[in-house]
Amino acid sequence: MKISKHNADHYLWGDNCDGWHLVKNTELSIIHERMPANTKEVVHYHNQARQFFFILTGIATIQIHDEIITLNPQEGIAIPPLIKHQMRNESNQDVEFLVISQPNSKGDRVNL
Template sequence: MKPVEAASENFYSWGEVCSGWRLLDLTHFQVRQESMPPASAEEPHMHRQAHQFFYVLDGQMTVRTPDGAVCMGPGQGLHVPAGQPHWVRNDGASDLIFVLSSSPGTSGDRYPVDPASWAAG
């Protein structure tokens, strides 16, 4: 066993401007550290199998669901159950850095959703 850290060998980019690091990449459990610059967002989606837990290290995270928006800062986390449509955004003025855990892993388990009918937020 050895410690793992965000480094060039486990780096990936996603979206147009976001970054990530694979800290643990098992079929049944994944842990990522991700970074989103201000005004960036992922595509609205859901996972049919994977539960996810977002934990903010720095910055401000907005998680939108059909029920509305949840805003979180450093030291706060949120469980997104399997089947829950969601959309993570950085509406803050600085980079958003967070840890994302998924169980099981999300490979092949990401489905786009249309947020047009979601509650405002």
């Protein structure tokens, strides 16, 4: 079955951010997310899930431990388990990106 953000399961998170589950099973999660201007997620880590963030549009900032990294369109970064991180949109435009988690990160997140 063909999947897109138009027919995928949708949810809201954070401060008016969107997520669309493109793939959702116990072994793998692929989510298309949108963060409006000047929004951020909670600093957190995952016990088991390894994640990869890939920017589709806009410019994102990700904090990994105390390092701040700017991600431009068509750039990504891998986050191993147990590494604290926070995705932020410090710009005045939406940021859209993919979050790929293996295994699925549901129930694996520890907020700090």
